[in-house]
Amino acid sequence: MSGARIPPSGAVNEQRLWQRHADMAKLGGTPKGGVNRQALSPEDAAARNQLAAWAKARGFATFTDPIGNLFVRRDGIDADANPVMSGSHMDSQPTGGRFDGMYGVLAAFEALEALEDAGIRTRRPVMAVAWTNEEGSRFQPGAMGSAVFAGHYRLDEMLAQKDWKGVLLEDALAETLKAAPTPLRAGPPGFPVDSYVEAHIEQGPRLENENKTIGVVTAIQGSRRYIVTVEGEEAHAGTTPRAARKDAYAAATRIAAAMYAATTDAEDTLRFTIGRVEVAPGSPNTVPGKVTFTIDMRHPQDAVLETHERTLKAIVAAKAAPCPAALERVTNVAPTDFDPKVIGLVREKAQALGLSNMDMPSGAGHDAMHIARLCPAGMIFVPCERGISHNESENATPQDLAAGTRVLVEVLEALANR
Ligand code: GLV
Ligand code: MN
Ligand code: MN
Numbered sequence: 001m002s003g004a005r006i007p008p009s010g011a012v013n014e015q016r017l018w019q020r021h022a023d024m025a026k027l028g029g030t031p032k033g034g035v036n037r038q039a040l041s042p043e044d045a046a047a048r049n050q051l052a053a054w055a056k057a058r059g060f061a062t063f064t065d066p067i068g069n070l071f072v073r074r075d076g077i078d079a080d081a082n083p084v085m086s087g088s089h090m091d092s093q094p095t096g097g098r099f100d101g102m103y104g105v106l107a108a109f110e111a112l113e114a115l116e117d118a119g120i121r122t123r124r125p126v127m128a129v130a131w132t133n134e135e136g137s138r139f140q141p142g143a144m145g146s147a148v149f150a151g152h153y154r155l156d157e158m159l160a161q162k163d164w165k166g167v168l169l170e171d172a173l174a175e176t177l178k179a180a181p182t183p184l185r186a187g188p189p190g191f192p193v194d195s196y197v198e199a200h201i202e203q204g205p206r207l208e209n210e211n212k213t214i215g216v217v218t219a220i221q222g223s224r225r226y227i228v229t230v231e232g233e234e235a236h237a238g239t240t241p242r243a244a245r246k247d248a249y250a251a252a253t254r255i256a257a258a259m260y261a262a263t264t265d266a267e268d269t270l271r272f273t274i275g276r277v278e279v280a281p282g283s284p285n286t287v288p289g290k291v292t293f294t295i296d297m298r299h300p301q302d303a304v305l306e307t308h309e310r311t312l313k314a315i316v317a318a319k320a321a322p323c324p325a326a327l328e329r330v331t332n333v334a335p336t337d338f339d340p341k342v343i344g345l346v347r348e349k350a351q352a353l354g355l356s357n358m359d360m361p362s363g364a365g366h367d368a369m370h371i372a373r374l375c376p377a378g379m380i381f382v383p384c385e386r387g388i389s390h391n392e393s394e395n396a397t398p399q400d401l402a403a404g405t406r407v408l409v410e411v412l413e414a415l416a417n418r
Contacts, residue, residue, distance in 0.1 A: 008114045017402055020110070025098040034097050034391070037091060040172035084124050085195070089101035097394020104200050111409040197342060199405065201384040201394070207381060208386065213355045226294070295312070333365065336368070
């Protein structure tokens with residue numbers, strides 16, 4: 001059997017992949033076993049340096065673009081062919097897990113290494129990417145790097161964003177790139193990409209409940225984010241009678257209660273979350289003068305989101321008195337349908353590898369939703385323990401992570417040899 005071709009999935013190294021997750025988990029690691037590696041923080045810079053060091057050790061070129069997306073490139077035979085790309089994000093929620101995003105980056109990097117180890121040359125280059133600020137936790141909006149790359153968000157507008165402490169994104173990005181220097185690709189962000197495949201933990205319980213290893217992702221539901229601002233009047237908590245109060249927090253709770261009621265659908269399909277509330281001045285004995293809170297709302301159908309947006313606006317108008325209040329939309333990402341050929345390829349490769357699989361839509365947002373508007377794209381999910389994510393206890397097995405990566409590298413090789 002000498003000379004038999006080793007498929008690239010045969011060169012995926014489960015132990016190496018798992019160790020890389022452990023190494024990355026130290027960067028921003030929290031006492032509860034999760035990570036706090038928010039976008040453009042020193043911990044994010046450390047993760048970038050780590051990925052670049054691994055790339056250098058394998059002889060892969062690395063570069064960044066003006067929004068800080070970090071690319072790793074394995075050359076193809078045809079120097080002019082557009083690359084096949086795979087990746088995800090290395091930033092985390094403030095109390096995030098070790099796998100959300102990082103798995104997609106490390107799976108892509110493992111795919112490059114597996115191709116290298118199997119001695120496989122592809123026609124097209126294959127690239128791994130770590131997109132900047134997917135979480136949108138520190139800087140809004142999320143999936144920022146991929147959206148700028150795809151031309152959906154303007155670079156200058158993103159550089160002007162501030163975090164909740166007032167730090168300018170442009171400054172945080174400059175600090176990060178100073179701490180993690182990588183050659184900068186000149187010119188505006190974005191370049192032609194042949195196709196894109198992103199691996200990710202499912203972040204929900206379906207694969208585990210159905211005892212399946214691979215999720216063949218068909219679509220991503222639409223999502224919109226808002227900020228509600230309620231203006232009150234600061235006053236003494238002990239002396240101010242009810243009629244004279246303009247209590248911004250009392251108004252915000254009336255608004256929030258009405259919104260929860262209006263978004264509780266019988267089918268349990270609409271997702272409505274108030275994830276951040278700021279009460280100013282934040283003193284126990286001063287009536288709150290200002291409240292801001294965020295809303296994250298998602299549904300597979302854009303028309304449903306549109307209807308509910310009108311309802312939310314009406315609630316703000318109806319429930320705020322005596323406090324002026326406003327609802328501002330921050331992002332609006334339409335539902336994404338992935339490319340039927342890429343979906344078919346993921347399913348075919350999972351089956352060929354003997355891995356149980358099921359088609360499923362994604363409830364979470366991913367960078368793939370922006371890149372899917374540039375080129376044929378798809379995603380691969382693997383199970384995570386009890387479906388828990390955006391939580392420090394997020395967990396996945398080395399076997400499942402490797403299985404998803406085996407599917408990924410087979411899909412990437414097929415795409416790169418078209
Ligand atoms: C990404 O983390 C999302 O909020 O879906
Ligand atoms: Mn993610
Ligand atoms: Mn996330």
